[in-house]
Amino acid sequence: MSLVQIARTNPQAPFVPLHSLDALWFQVGGTVCNLWCTHCFISCSPKNHTFDFMSRSQVRKYLDASAQYGVKEFYFTGGEPFMNRDMLDILADTLEFGPASVLSNGILISPRVAKRLHEIAGASLYSLELRISLDGFTAFTNDVIRGEGSFRKALAGVKNLVAEGFLPIITCMQSWEDAENAMVLADFTKMLHGIDYSRPRLKIIPPLRIGREEARYRGYTEAEFIAPEMLEGYDERQLLCTSSRMATDRGVYVCPILIEKPDAKLGDSLEESFVPYALRHQACYSCYLAGAICSNFAPARDEQ
Ligand code: SF4
Ligand code: SF4
Structure with missing residues (x-):
């Protein structure tokens, strides 16, 4: 969509300011992913290099700058963050500055990677959270969206994390009616208990109807x-x-939602990005309804 089309779509869009820079996100995996999910709102795939991996030095530059703005936490996403060969070193660097969360599909979290994550977290005063995406509590419901075999591989990643003492947040896009929430959460919990994840945490997010999701549904x-x-x-x-x-x-x-929209780039530095933004995109409507859908806990529905 061109800027002209956007203006036509919502010319009265209200602006919101940046009240404070509490969280800094990194598109550390670019738009490169080892999956090709049919609902991906930024259309990531093994071949999508619209955004590429961030280097350790690029991330470090932002971490250094973040200190003066009082950033309280850091999030890493992609694409798949663990496809970035620098990811473990980047996390070690980040945990010098504050707590970190990684949004992953779990597939590359081998026993070795999980052990290293445990070591990195153990060496820091700050917490390290892992969020693993699944789209259903069975291979059937998940793999139709995330690809054949992805359920089994993601669960292996979850198991490896649990074995190292992590309590990964299982994230799922809601593709059912609200009335079915309790039943779906109960089935998810039961499935996770079955792989020895005794205290599963679940986060259900609403669909963002852009990227491939626009065509899927x-x-x-x-x-x-x-x-x-x-x-x-x-x-x-x-x-x-x-x-x-x-x-x-x-x-x-x-x-993290609008990186493919040309007007969503605010500058080349953090300081340049401290400007109000007009909520002109329709994806903003999903945020409006659900709140901070990208953060770890709001509006998470945690189940212990
Ligand atoms: S939804 Fe996540 S795992 Fe799936 S293609 Fe997009 S970035 Fe990759
Ligand atoms: S998509 Fe959500 S987070 Fe992004 S600008 Fe719109 S309201 Fe804000």
Whole structure:
């Protein structure tokens, strides 16, 4: 979508400021992934190099700069972060600055990688969280979206993490009706107990109807956008873009969701990105409804 088309789509889009830089995200895996999920909202794949891996020195530059802005936590995503050969060193660097979370599909988390993650976490005062994506509690429901064999491989990664003392957050895109939530969460929990994950944590996220998800199921309707009056009385701090930014190999973007939108690039440095942003994209509507859908716990539905 061109900037002209965006302006036509939602010319009255309200702006939100960056209240504080609480979290810094890294597109450390670029748009390169070992899976080709049919719902991927930034269309990642083994061949998508629209964004490439971030180097250790690129990440370090942002970490050094983040200290002066009081960043409290760091998130790593992609693509698949563990396809980046520097990932373990990058995490060791990051844990000098604050807590870190990695969003992964789990497939490359071998016993060796899990052990190294345990060592890296153990050497830091800060916590290391792993979020593993699954799209169903059976191979049938997961693999139709994430690819054949991906359920078995992701669960192996979860098991390896659990064996090293981690409590990975299992993340799943909601593809069922709200009324079925309790049943789905119960089945997820039962499945995870079956692989000796006795205290599973689950996070259900709403679909983002962009990228491949737009073709898989549906895009946004014309009624799904943010009008200025919708922010009256609304706590805009729920939106990730009011408290975080996304660093990539080609500059700083407003959030992890919109990196493919040309207007979402805000500058080449953190400082340049400290500008208000107009919520003109329809994906903003999903954030509006659900809150900080990318963060670890809100609106997570944790099950112990
Ligand atoms: S949804 Fe995640 S695991 Fe699937 S293709 Fe996209 S980045 Fe890769
Ligand atoms: S997609 Fe969400 S986080 Fe990104 S700019 Fe829109 S409201 Fe903010």
